[in-house]
Amino acid sequence: MSKKPPRYIWVPLIIALISVPAGFIYVNWNKGGEGAGLYSRQWLPEAIFAYWNPKEFYQSVDTVVGEFSGEQCIECHSALTPGIVNDWKKSLHSQLSEKVFCNDCHGSNHEQLHMPTPDVCGSCHTTQHEQFQDEKRFGFPSHALAMERALDAKHFVDKPKAEVTACLQCHSVATKCDSCHTRHKFSAAEARRPEACLTCHSGPPHPDDETYFHSKHGQLYLAEGETWDWSKPLRKGNYPAPTCAYCHMDEGKHQVANKSIWKFGIKQINPLTSGNEIKRKQWINLCSDCHEADWSEDRLKEMDKERKRAWNKLYLAEKILKELRADNYLYPLAKERPPYPTDSAKDLMQYERIGFFEGQASAFYNTSAIERDYFEMWYFENLAAYKGSAHGDPSFIIKGHDAMDKSLEKIKRKAEKLHTLGEDEKDKGRRENPEKLWFNGEYTEYNREHN
Ligand code: HEC
Ligand code: HEC
Ligand code: HEC
Ligand code: HEC
Ligand code: HEC
Ligand code: HEC
Ligand code: HEC
Ligand code: HEC
Numbered sequence: 228m229s230k231k232p233p234r235y236i237w238v239p240l241i242i243a244l245i246s247v248p249a250g251f252i253y254v255n256w257n258k259g260g261e262g263a264g265l266y267s268r269q270w271l272p273e274a275i276f277a278y279w280n281p282k283e284f285y286q287s288v289d290t291v292v293g294e295f296s297g298e299q300c301i302e303c304h305s306a307l308t309p310g311i312v313n314d315w316k317k318s319l320h321s322q323l324s325e326k327v328f329c330n331d332c333h334g335s336n337h338e339q340l341h342m343p344t345p346d347v348c349g350s351c352h353t354t355q356h357e358q359f360q361d362e363k364r365f366g367f368p369s370h371a372l373a374m375e376r377a378l379d380a381k382h383f384v385d386k387p388k389a390e391v392t393a394c395l396q397c398h399s400v401a402t403k404c405d406s407c408h409t410r411h412k413f414s415a416a417e418a419r420r421p422e423a424c425l426t427c428h429s430g431p432p433h434p435d436d437e438t439y440f441h442s443k444h445g446q447l448y449l450a451e452g453e454t455w456d457w458s459k460p461l462r463k464g465n466y467p468a469p470t471c472a473y474c475h476m477d478e479g480k481h482q483v484a485n486k487s488i489w490k491f492g493i494k495q496i497n498p499l500t501s502g503n504e505i506k507r508k509q510w511i512n513l514c515s516d517c518h519e520a521d522w523s524e525d526r527l528k529e530m531d532k533e534r535k536r537a538w539n540k541l542y543l544a545e546k547i548l549k550e551l552r553a554d555n556y557l558y559p560l561a562k563e564r565p566p567y568p569t570d571s572a573k574d575l576m577q578y579e580r581i582g583f584f585e586g587q588a589s590a591f592y593n594t595s596a597i598e599r600d601y602f603e604m605w606y607f608e609n610l611a612a613y614k615g616s617a618h619g620d621p622s623f624i625i626k627g628h629d630a631m632d633k634s635l636e637k638i639k640r641k642a643e644k645l646h647t648l649g650e651d652e653k654d655k656g657r658r659e660n661p662e663k664l665w666f667n668g669e670y671t672e673y674n675r676e677h678n
Contacts, residue, residue: 264378273392279399280374281342291337297328304329314411327351348404355404358481365484368491374401382591397427407472416457421448424471431607433491434614434623435471441620444468463516477513486510489530492613493606494583495538498531526619533616533624537609540631544601547642548581556649557595564593597641604634 260268263283277285295303305312320327332343341347349356362369367376377383377398383391400406406427407418417423421439428435439445447468459465461473475483486509488498497503507527514523551557561579579598580586583605590602612627614620 262378264375264383266378266381266384269384270388273388275392276395278342278403279395280402282344282402285342287338287340289338293337294335295330295337296335297326297330300329311411318412318414320413342403344402345404355481362482362484365487369484370400370406371484372401373398381586386592400427415460419457419461419470419472420452421445421470421472428471432610434611435618438611438614438618438620438623439471441615441622442618444470444619467517469517474513486513489534489613489617492534492610495534495541498534530616534613537612537628537631540628540635541605541609544604544635544638545582547638548579548598548601551597551642551645552579552581554646554649556645557597558645558648559595564595566593597638597645600634600638600641604631604638608634 254265256268257265258267260266260270262268262270262272263280272284276283301312301315315321315329332347333340345356345359349359359371362371366372374395377394380394383394405413407423408414409417421436425436429437440449448470451467455466460479461470461476462478466473475486486506488503488506488510489496498507507524510527511520511523514520514526548557557579561577566577579595580590581598581601587602587605590598594602608627608630610627611623612631615623615625615627
């Protein structure tokens with residue numbers, strides 16, 4: 228005879244039955260605000276977001292009434308927005324026997340216009356659209372998930388709107404198709420050039436522009452690019468040296484995430500997993516359009532070695548910070564700093580987050596000096612060295628590692644000082660708590676009110 232299970236095992240089950248749906252309901256509730264994403268209730272959209280994220284925010288003008296044919300759109304807009312009409316006239320869309328008119332992308336009813344999302348382009352360009360959507364399989368980062376990634380990042384809500392509006396300009400690569408072939412020429416030739424990527428792939432955490440232009444490939448592009456025939460697709464034999472899209476969208480695939488091993492570079496990964504070996508083969512295959520396979524494999528191995536060295540340095544720095552935290556010697560402590568506007572002052576989650584897995588993106592601001600030193604080392608110096616080795620730019624590898632070495636020294640020195648000061652204060656009794664001064668600081672208050 229089987230025994231009845233003891234009653235208490237039902238308790239966690241019932242709790243789970245209630246809390247799982249409650250969790251879902253809570254997340255959905257959070258997404259129901261005037262903004263978008265996880266923190267949608269904590270910010271209001273700017274006017275420009277209607278264009279960067281049209282599905283969420285675009286509403287048609289209602290100043291012009293009527294339904295128009297394509298020809299009529301062109302006629303009126305030739306006077307109103309001649310630049311747009313001229314670009315359209317230069318585009319392949321206007322030269323087809325069945326022209327793609329303004330209304331094919333924006334609608335015919337002028338009171339119910341829309342800004343075309345990838346779905347609209349995808350209704351004719353299924354291949355590119357499907358490849359683009361397929362990126363989602365590979366997780367973050369990817370173009371298809373970029374908008375979601377930015378909206379759900381805590382620092383998007385925590386910082387003043389004027390500082391973070393631009394996040395969505397770059398991350399709009401997910402929500403519209405005119406990032407690389409700009410409107411209204413929609414030229415494939417334009418998208419093949421490295422310039423197509425650079426509005427977004429530049430700046431200290433992702434210096435793809437500088438590292439590419441320093442590399443032999445970039446130098447060849449600068450020296451000879453003008454003479455290359457950009458009307459040719461990105462295929463073996465068509466280009467003497469590769470551009471961004473040649474390597475990352477090989478064969479014209481609208482997919483930038485399928486080969487990515489080290490991804491953004493902000494966490495250590497094991498480059499030798501079976502999944503990553505498949506990606507490596509794809510890379511070698513690509514380099515082999517122009518180089519020898521073994522030679523190319525060696526170049527990729529050198530990148531892995533460089534990465535290993537970088538992470539040794541980063542983990543040393545993390546260890547020092549974690550020891551300080553264990554001793555309560557970080558200063559000011561998380562509880563002594565202004566909280567994020569999205570946290571409550573007494574939030575249990577308010578602790579010093581060190582390293583990728585604890586969510587160190589919080590160290591963008593509101594942080595102690597030594598944690599910020601680590602942040603710079605991790606987010607800027609490390610990522611510069613990474614892109615140097617990924618793109619074949621020796622100068623960025625040397626500069627990045629040199630800067631990391633200096634940061635590590637600085638962190639060691641500061642840690643010693645904090646340790647001595649901490650011991651000293653321990654001897655003298657409790658250290659004074661500047662908590663109250665900070666909690667309602669000007670910056671924090673301003674953000675609470677203006678987000
Ligand atoms: C009689 C002139 C006229 C015709 C015909 C016309 N438009 Fe417009 N369109 C305008 C004017 C004026 C504006 C600016 C409206 C405003 O800013 O309130 C405009 C604005 C737009 C915008 C920008 C809306 C925004 O929110 O930024 C789009 C897109 C547009 N038109 C598309 C079309 C399409 C597609 C057609 C054909 C179906 C068309 N237009 C036909 C006059 C016209
Ligand atoms: C192949 C699709 C396509 C066609 C055809 C097209 N557009 Fe657009 N249009 C776009 C896209 C994509 C955007 C950018 C959407 C966004 O920012 O969310 C845009 C934006 C606009 C805007 C607002 C942004 C700006 O730059 O001012 C206007 C106005 C506009 N289009 C007018 C027109 C007119 C007029 C025509 C016909 C000559 C036309 N469009 C044809 C795809 C198209
Ligand atoms: C009504 C159908 C239709 C829509 C909607 C449409 N296109 Fe096209 N597009 C075409 C056709 C047809 C061609 C020519 C054949 C081809 O390249 O597939 C073309 C060509 C292109 C090209 C190649 C141009 C070149 O220089 O070789 C690009 C890029 C492009 N479209 C982008 C877009 C984008 C981005 C959108 C959405 C904003 C869009 N298209 C919406 C039908 C459409
Ligand atoms: C409008 C801005 C924009 C443009 C233009 C753009 N990208 Fe991106 N790209 C992004 C953003 C934003 C991300 C990060 C997305 C995320 O956070 O998930 C990204 C991510 C990537 C990644 C990382 C994928 C991974 O799995 O690690 C690659 C590779 C990439 N882009 C290549 C390119 C290339 C090549 C071009 C030009 C042909 C280009 N991008 C043009 C904004 C852009
Ligand atoms: C200049 C364009 C640009 C701006 C502005 C920008 N980003 Fe990004 N962001 C990128 C690119 C490009 C990547 C991917 C780089 C790579 O993979 O090397 C990225 C990556 C990210 C990632 C990491 C993706 C991952 O999964 O690892 C997050 C999160 C992010 N951005 C959020 C934001 C937020 C929030 C802001 C505003 C404070 C912002 N970004 C501003 C271009 C930009
Ligand atoms: C990251 C940059 C980037 C983005 C974003 C992008 N494209 Fe492209 N697109 C390219 C490049 C590069 C080419 C040229 C490919 C080649 O040479 O084979 C291209 C070519 C095309 C072509 C012409 C294909 C051909 O064989 O002639 C179409 C159609 C197209 N893209 C549609 C889209 C659509 C639809 C979207 C949105 C889902 C989109 N693109 C988003 C970079 C991009
Ligand atoms: C010779 C081929 C090549 C060229 C050209 C190239 N890249 Fe890369 N890129 C790589 C390799 C290899 C990596 C490291 C890939 C990995 O770890 O899987 C990388 C990494 C990246 C990453 C990080 C995400 C990832 O896929 O790992 C981004 C973003 C990126 N490159 C963007 C660009 C941009 C933008 C340009 C042009 C300015 C460019 N690349 C030019 C080969 C290239
Ligand atoms: C479309 C052709 C093409 C592709 C694809 C290509 N390269 Fe190159 N690469 C060149 C050319 C041309 C040079 C200049 C040759 C020289 O330096 O004599 C070069 C030079 C280099 C150099 C500098 C070599 C030196 O001796 O200084 C490195 C490193 C390099 N490539 C790595 C790669 C890697 C890694 C890949 C794949 C991720 C790759 N390349 C893909 C064409 C290509």
